[in-house]
Amino acid sequence: xxxxxxxxxxxxxxxxxxxxxxxxxxxxxxxxxxxxxxxxxxxxxxxxxxxxxxxxxxxxxxxxxxxxxxxxxxxxxxxxxxxxxxxxxxxxxxxxxxxxxxxxxxxxxxxxxxxxxxxxxxxxxxxxxxxxxxxxxxxxxxxxxxxxxxxxx
Numbered sequence: 485x486x487x488x489x490x491x492x493x494x495x496x497x498x499x500x501x502x503x504x505x506x507x508x509x510x511x512x513x514x515x516x517x518x519x520x521x522x523x524x525x526x527x528x529x530x531x532x533x534x535x536x537x538x539x540x541x542x543x544x545x546x547x548x549x550x551x552x553x554x555x556x557x558x559x560x561x562x563x564x565x566x567x568x569x570x571x572x573x574x575x576x577x578x579x580x581x582x583x584x585x586x587x588x589x590x591x592x593x594x595x596x597x598x599x600x601x602x603x604x605x606x607x608x609x610x611x612x613x614x615x616x617x618x619x620x621x622x623x624x625x626x627x628x629x630x631x632x633x634x635x636x637x
Contacts, residue, residue, distance in 0.1 A: 506568045509633050515564045516577075516628075517636035523557035523581075544595045547588055554585035570631055577624035577635075583617035590615070 558581040566574035594608035625637035 507565050509567055509570075509631070512564065512566055512570070513633045513635060516561070516633070519557055519560045519564070520636050522560075523553055540595075544592050547592045547595060551585050551588040551592070554581055554588065558582040558585060570628065570633065573624050573627045573631065576620055577628070580617050580620035580624055583615070583620060587612050587615040587617050 558578055561574075561578045561581060564574070590608045590612040594605040594612070597605040597608070621637070625635055628635050628637075
């Protein structure tokens with residue numbers, strides 16, 4: 485009876501050891517693509533709708549919607565378990581998306597100032613366009629791509 489229990493314990497330990505291995509790059513890439521695809525759809529739509537012509541209060545609301553989509557995507561990305569060797573790249577991607585969400589505040593403010601202070605609005609828009617978060621996300625995506633992970637970015 486003890487031999488059976490010992491055998492079962494060894495079997496359970498072996499199964500747990502196998503199950504605790506790192507997630508595959510293919511599974512990781514699929515999770516990234518799913519999350520980023522959802523983000524691209526909601527963020528792209530909101531930014532595109534807010535980007536034309538004269539700024540309106542509705543544009544600011546659309547930008548806030550895009551900002552919420554970025555924050556949601558960052559939270560969803562943060563829940564994804566990357567392969568061990570890609571932890572740094574994943575962290576940079578998550579942080580970059582969070583930083584992008586913060587940067588959208590610049591566009592919201594630019595939209596609010598468009599009529600009363602167009603010079604300041606243009607400066608805020610330019611600051612958004614040159615925000616470091618875009619580089620950070622791009623760099624992380626490039627490093628993931630070089631590692632064989634197609635994140636759909």
